[in-house]
Amino acid sequence: MFAKTGSYAFRASIVLILIYVLAGIFVGPTAGIVGAISRQLLPVWLALVVTFAVSVVFKRKLGLYGKLFDSTVGMIGFALVMFWVFTGIFGGVFDVLVTHDSLSQVSGMKNKLPGTPLARADATDYPWFLLGGDNLARDVFSRLIKGSWVVIQIAPMATIFAFMVGITLGLPAGYYGGKLDVFLSFLANLILAFPVILIFYLLVTPEIVLTGLPSYMAIVLFIFPLVFVAVLLNSRYYTQPSVRTPVLIAVLGLFGWLYLSMISNDGALVKTSTYDIPGLPAFLDLFDIGPGLLVVFVAVVFVNAPTVFRIVRGLALDIKTRDYVAAAQTRGEGPWYIMLWEILPNARGPLIVDFCLRIGYTTILLGTLGFFGLGLESESPDWGTTINAGRRLLSLYPHAAIVPALALLSLVLGLNLLADGLREESLRD
């Protein structure tokens, strides 16, 4: 009886929330702050509806992703995650959701409550600070949107890099075993045994940054995707040199260029008072990662990679005893072919689930880094930094800290639910 009542009440609450959102799209600020935000987020709602409609229609052809739409928990998680992904993309790339510049200070809007009208608004200005103003008179809503782009960019990318490192080292450790396994596992345990926050503090300490350590770490850690792709393609096309060579040249050329662009800053790989190692010339450098962002990125990859390593190693230890691996060995396949084309695809289920969970952990780590003021600039709109800035006046003006905290909570909750849904569906096979 209670379960049914709870279920009906849950559905009623969802329908009511949808009414707020839909009414807001049509009447805008007449439906209050919720309505105004809902109208502002119209592109996000449209993108979500299209994504869900297409995914549900073709779910039987979409493998594990399609099966996600058979799980209510998975769908809720996916909706939450995609909400922030679309918010980040529309707000960060296309600049369409924000109502004000996230870095501009507006006179008279310091610590203003949500829904406060602008004191001296021009005709072109959005007339309200929808979620109020922070302690530097900046729009909390716009900072929230811009901050989502920072999080959406860094967390998945750092997780992908951590997975590349973990897979590239974990597979041989599990497959070969012996001294290689002992050595790599020891290294992983060494890093895991070190307090994470202390590593972060050490990496961002100016004295350590001056030694160029983060740049050296970036040079080592960022090469793993390159190694992974090279080994993956080489092992696949080893018996077809006419295909392998051009494919390897093209892919490695592209990845090598991206790698050099990533680790080169102002034409140098490492630039300290004593060393200056030249890097990619400026005209070939595709993009520069700011020194603060590089430190954050390196720290997150460095901390996450050993955990991924242990998971992959454990899976490889288990899967290498299976019959299909023995069959591949009997066929005369090379060890890397077996690791990357026999073991890895069969370990994908737990790895996909862990990937989703790990993006959540990385998001929390980024929040923690921002909160401690490590890495990113103090004016960065990322959620951790914003929470840190807002907490100083928490008892008087809680909105500046609560809004990004709720955003962080909802994204991580969504990632965890998504991982649960994926786990549930992958276990049904």
Place this chain on the structure above:
Amino acid sequence: MEALTWTGALTWLNPILGLSAAIMVAAYTAQIVVSVMPRAGLRSAGGTWRAWIEAQGECSPKPGATLFGQVSC
């Protein structure tokens, strides 16, 4: 320009949402509480469902004798 309230013209919906949310929380809490209460007549006998069923003397399931999660004898 007027300051915005949270729900503007939809303020009349707030009590309904509040009530619905309160019922949901109360129902799920009650469900959790009821689920941890001991059922009348249920006795512990060895700590497992199999031991308990065998103790009733009505049914002695063979190992693995389950069908869709239910005991088949």
